[in-house]
Amino acid sequence: MIKVKVYVTLKAGVLDPQGKAIEQALEAMDVNNVEGMRVGKYMEFHLEPEKGQSVDEQVTHMCEQLLSNPVIEDYRYETEEVITP
Amino acid sequence: MIKVKVYVTLKAGVLDPQGKAIEQALEAMDVNNVEGMRVGKYMEFHLEPEKGQSVDEQVTHMCEQLLSNPVIEDYRYETEEVITP
Numbered sequence: 552m553i554k555v556k557v558y559v560t561l562k563a564g565v566l567d568p569q570g571k572a573i574e575q576a577l578e579a580m581d582v583n584n585v586e587g588m589r590v591g592k593y594m595e596f597h598l599e600p601e602k603g604q605s606v607d608e609q610v611t612h613m614c615e616q617l618l619s620n621p622v623i624e625d626y627r628y629e630t631e632e633v634i635t636p
Numbered sequence: 637m638i639k640v641k642v643y644v645t646l647k648a649g650v651l652d653p654q655g656k657a658i659e660q661a662l663e664a665m666d667v668n669n670v671e672g673m674r675v676g677k678y679m680e681f682h683l684e685p686e687k688g689q690s691v692d693e694q695v696t697h698m699c700e701q702l703l704s705n706p707v708i709e710d711y712r713y714e715t716e717e718v719i720t721p
Contacts, residue, residue: 558678573679576702582694584684593643593678594658599669609667617661 552633553598553606559619559626560591594618597633606630637720638683638691642713644704645676679703682718691715 561567570588577585600606610628619626646652655673662670685691695713704711 560678560680570679570681573702577698580698580701582698584686584694585698586682586684588679588681591678591680593645593676594655594673595645595676596655596673597671599671601669609669613662613665613667613670616665617658 552635553600554631554633555596555598555606555610555628556630557594557610557614557618557626557628558591559594559614559624561589562623562625565623591624592618598630637718638685639716639718640681640683640691640695640713641715642679642695642699642703642711643676644679644699644709644711646674647708647710650708676709677703683715 567589569590573590574585574588577583577588598606598609601609610630614626614628615621652674654675658675659670659673662668662673683691683694686694695715699711699713700706
């Protein structure tokens with residue numbers, strides 16, 4: 552069993568209205584020393600490896616077809632083996 | 637300047653309808669070896685440290701007051717110093 556963590560972020564240059572809203576909310580809280588707030592998604596799941604396909608191939612397929620929008624978003628992921636007794 | 641990365645995840649046991657929707661979409665794509673999909677938020681920003689307050693204090697304050705909902709969400713964060721020439 553593999554634990555996969557996927558991070559999806561907006562590409563540089565893509566407007567991030569959610570990040571801007573957070574910056575404004577922080578200013579309203581008197582926090583004025585934050586800049587460049589960017590909001591993305593974080594997903595984690597367990598993957599049972601399938602024969603004939605590498606984990607990288609599978610996760611890349613999922614990220615490109617469903618978990619991210621490749622036009623405006625980048626993704627990266629980490630995998631770790633889970634040892635179940 | 638400090639670069640901060642914040643990860644906000646639903647607490648264990650809190651229903652994650654977005655994660656369930658992704659699992660169903662994956663099944664519709666013939667990906668049947670994924671389980672326990674959980675969706676969270678990922679935020680990154682730059683922080684200019686303020687005198688008289690540690691970075692940890694500041695980030696904890698922001699996370700608890702704005703970036704996460706402590707009733708149903710957990711957060712963790714990483715900080716790294718950014719050296720600007």
